[in-house]
Amino acid sequence: MVENINHSTQNNMTEQEITKTNNNKIKSGKTWIIVLVGILVIALIVTGIIFLSQSSAEQTGKLRDIFIIFMALESLLIGIAIIILIIQLAILTNLIQNEVKPILNATQQTVKTLKGTTVFLSNNLVEPVMKLNEYLAGLKKVLDIIRITKK
DSSP, X not given: OHHHXXXXXXXXXXXXXXHXXXXXXXXXXXXXXXXXXXXXXXXXXXXXXXXXXXXXXXXXXXXXXXXXXXXXXXXXXXXXXXXXXXXXXXXXHHHIIIIIHHHHHHHHHHHHHHHHXXXXXXXXXXXXXXXXXXXXXXXXHHHHHHHHHHO
């Protein structure tokens, strides 16, 4: 039976090791794909620059105008994204002020109440029990001393 458990544990370990190995291979493959795509993009940019340097001024001007329009559209999209982020930030601020703050205040009030309850129990329950135990211990000691002297 112990051998079956050990064999089962070894099988589970090998399955875990196989899974880790496969995950590492997948990550390694993704890394190579990203590197190859980056190299391809850089090669395309260099190729484009070489062709633009050999083309006429009119073609370069048209491409420049298209690039300017593209950059204006990109700036417009970035502006819209910033506006959306500002709105989300305002919503988050409103949520914190109107939802989280009252919860924190209620939690603080609960903690204060709990602290008061603890102090009350300490003063009215624990301290009297401790004093009673002290008196009983003292009484027991006195009785022990009295019994010793009688013997």
